[in-house]
Amino acid sequence: MSSLAIEPCPAELSPSLLAAVANEAASGLTANPKTLSPWLFYDEAGSALFEEITRLPEYYLTRTERAIFTAHADEILEVASAGRCMTMAELGAGTATKTGILLRAAVRRQSQVMYQPIDVSDSCLIEARAAIEAKIPGVTVVPQLANYMTQRIAISRPRQARILALYIGSSIGNFSPKQAREILQNLRGQLEPGDALVLGTDLAPGTHKDEATLVAAYDDAAGITAAFNRNILTRLNRELGADFDTSRFAHRAVWNAGESRIEMHLESLMAQRVYVPANAGFPALDLAFAEGETIHTENSYKFTAASVEALLRDAGFAIAKQFEDARGLFAVTLARAV
């Protein structure tokens, strides 16, 4: 092996991932305003920080959706199945922790259930399969490694079963309205009329939820979301050899009422320069930041009952039932493919 082969960290990165990260930096950090794509959050450290976020007192989304599932799982399965056998498929399943509630309700109705989690992370799929098959007898996990945004997904239908597709956790909120419609239209392409979808969406501030509750969910007192946001810069330092000083960037969570979304930004606390070396065929970047300039790292769209309905209608679904928690924080919508 030549000495050139013993490069330290980037050697652990697959060439295609390195190129994807370099591409994001080259396009996003030279744009005006500067942006970085939120998928960059989810390296190992970022995924662990996100798990921590889901347990924060301010981040009501995960526990509220779980409570809605716990209260309504049997009804969801009854309406979705309409007396037929079911298989469940989940977009962006991750480790599928909340899905267990719906799977348990499914095996109460039919002793055997095929569960098809679809995710870009191999390790999450392996973990989900091991945990679910160990804890919920009667469930057979058939994982699919795919990016549902960019790749065709294929959902199997065992003998005339109805498909219940899950797209939960407010994941749809991290896509633009156009992308969200495309994701649901692609999913609809895998379904037949009568199949069902459970969609989890966070609700916009309004009569029930105030703006402060929403903003706090993205700017918690313990600073975990700030660490999650800044980790994107740590990742560029490690994987691309960039020289961001993360202490010179502040986490900002801003409610954009016009677009109905929470925006996360990293704000440069001073005028500064940052260097990103050439990587994977992308040229080196010598970046200038003005004091107060931000890198826009994430959008998290928030919905109303009406905007969820319109989104579903455009993608070929009709609402069968909508569930909200008593505080009007979060909605779980059960829709039928038409």
Ligand code: AVI
């Ligand atoms: C993954 N996604 C639904 C989260 C959200 O709420 O938009 C990501 C997140 N960003 C900051 N906190 C959580």
